[in-house]
Amino acid sequence: MSEKLQKVLARAGKGSRREMETFISAGRVTVNGKVAYLGDRVEGNEQIKIDGHSVSLQSKEDELCRVLMYNKPEGEMCTRKDPEGRPTVFDRLPKLESGRWIAVGRLDINTSGMLLFTTDGELANRLMHPSQKVEREYAVRVFGEVTEAMLQTLRAGVKLEDGPARFQKITYRGGEGRNHWFHVVLSEGRNREVRRLWESQDVQVSRLIRVRYGDMELKRQLPSGGWTELNLQDVNYYRKLVKLPLETQSKVKVDEKAMDNAKSRRIRRSVKKHQHRNQQATRRRRS
Template sequence: MTETPAGEKIQKVLAHAGVSSRRGAEKLILEGRVRLNGRTLTDPAIRVDPDTDKLEIDGKPLPPPPEKPAALILYKKIGYVTSRADPHNKNTVYDLLPPEERGRNWLYAGRLDKNSEGLVLFTSSGALVQRLTHPSFKVEKQYTVRVHGNPGPGGLEKMLRGMEIEGKLLKADSVRKTGFHTGEGTYEVVLSQGEKRQIRRMFAELGCQVRYLCRTRIGPVGIEGLAPGQSRRLTDAELRRLLGDRSGAGRRRRR
């Protein structure tokens, strides 16, 4: 069997196409189910060129590898809604994207309300949106929050234990007071639950009013280096961390 010396290992090519794992690919070859350029393969160590060689599995052409997902982060400004189109609001987060990015079918992973600012993540992958937004994956989102009023001695503990609001149990992963000035406290809040306007509703239940809210992190990806209205593509390393992250940037100790 002729191989392509400078090509890729066939196990890697089959795994990249989503046919099987690398170990599973070797099993397929040894079972005689893989054909290369019309001939049955018997050597799992062979190298191939996926661009020029014709590979078949069980008589069917090898499917093309899935498109590599793309992602970018945006520092959302206050006054913009997280929606592709809204009949009641002229300004959407898509208007903040640079012109060269607007033609792509970007999906956003998680909303920020109109009066909040901070990190919004866009991706071409519906699977990544599901991973970042479904509560079963427990991906952390971190916020800086400025609050008018005092939650009281046990208020923050209530947020950690869980608060039943409108028939749902809302809870924070961590809450830490970071400052206080002229009647307003500043807090760092981490959530993995992600109910609508969750932080505002929890503080309101404690008799407080959120005056400012900024999302600063989603999983391992932070907003550092961006000003309001700016965006950038994620690097390959950031995207790999995001795809491999099941628990945010690690569980934080509850306070």
């Protein structure tokens, strides 16, 4: 049975469906030597290339869906390679024999916290798509006076330059002086949406941390800059959430311990080694 070309490419780990649609529209994809167009369908036995490089196709049955949870620090870019040489969220991820890690959405350079990666482009696409209404929760520190009228406005909705937006839930978490912490919930991931909503009320966001995606929270013992691979149960939570078939296998061993203090320390040491190598490389470039 034929499938949309962008869906097949996403499953092969070349990016999300949205990214693949962009590639196709730009004329970067060929099928059996001919430039592909949006709307093209394939059977899976064609010769498909991106920028002249052959794509190794995978059937739905052959691909093993893997998901990582990453604790993004501030200062990292959500891109595979930054032209200015800044660190990216992909720098420390484990190497794959085939395919590649796909980020589930983005966090801007000044935002930290929970970022998911997967090898399954269809899962990434559905988790990001507004139609699925997957909740994202953020811890936000704001600077400025916040009134109940402002909060009601943010719950009811304001008009941003790319359309109406609102917080589904706002919870006050304390603060001193003009600095206050709130937890806010959205079910879409537009560019800088949390910051822009607060800025619409003339309030400045001084810290922003994503703490939850769906019902799964950022693991407290996962250090900044560290990642952990989700087990079969957690992978299938996300697959079920967006109505995808459940997996029966996982790279994570059934008896492997969950995040504990020892594992957290190992990850923290690995992060420090990576940061040290990055600092040395930066000094070499500057010298």
